[in-house]
Amino acid sequence: MDFQSLSANRLFPLVVKAIDIGIVWYLVYRGLLVIRGTRAVPMLLGLALIAVVYFVAQPLGLTTLAWIIDNFLSSIILVIVVIFQDEIRRTLTKVGVQPFLFKNARLDAPNMFEEISIAVSRLAKAKLGSIVVLEREVGLDEFIEKGVVLDARLSRKLLYSIFVKETPLHDGAVIVQRGTIKAAGCVLPLSSNPDLDPGFGTRHRAAVGLTERSDAMVIVVSEESGSITLFIDGKQYRNLDAVALQALLESHSNQRSQRKGAEGRPLL
Secondary structure, three states: OOHHHHHHHHHHHHHHHHHHHHHHHHHHHHHHHHHOOOOHHHHHHHHHHHHHHHHHHHHHOOHHHHHHHHHHHHOHHHHHHHHOHHHHHHHHHHHHHHHHHOOOOOOOOOOHHHHHHHHHHHHHHOOOOEEEEEOOOOOOHHHHOOOEEEEEEOOHHHHHHHOOOOOOOOOOEEEEEOOEEEEEEEOOOOOOOOOOOOOOOHHHHHHHHHHHHOOOEEEEEOOOOOOEEEEEOOEEEOOOOHHHHHHHHHHHHHHHHHHHHHOOOOOO
């Protein structure tokens, strides 16, 4: 065996190990990004604390405590699935939908964000409770089917009129899909997160519930205070006006479009 073959035989296992470590590191990094800012963080810290106690209990001779924790950790996969089911669902939908369907991630139809921002600010001034959902990568067809399909061109007048109290659709959510008002009167899932602001009403909990299951941007107008809140990517922006709301919508849309462009995916 010559020197080059020997070097190649020694180098190949190192390359494989480096790739293996790199993949694991990337998966851990993406997982931490998914749970950042969510209730999963303190839960994860709690599980880490239990693991530390387990390794400390054995050398100290705490047999009973070690036995209890050992039985708990033996079913840790099931525990993780139960505790982090919302985060796992959101991660799998993001990973599973976009690479295969090549869905258009851009939302910037002409004047779309301006029309929405103006309509929402007028709703806020009139204290008309409303919730507007902007679909992104993860499809919302299951919620659209439960509402009233409109397929109407987006305009501030139409959006405002839907939430006037005398109209039959004002209680549900409006879902905007690729620059059109796809459906109104849609029922969204309520979040069961116990750490939510106790001042949140049904609309706010529905907004959080949808963002836990998808990557949608959700705008909520409070009927009591007339305040505007934007829920997106696990964050919430409160007390917005029309200018601030439009800037946030455009900023998040541009960031998403730039990422998809860098990945070489079509931006239709």
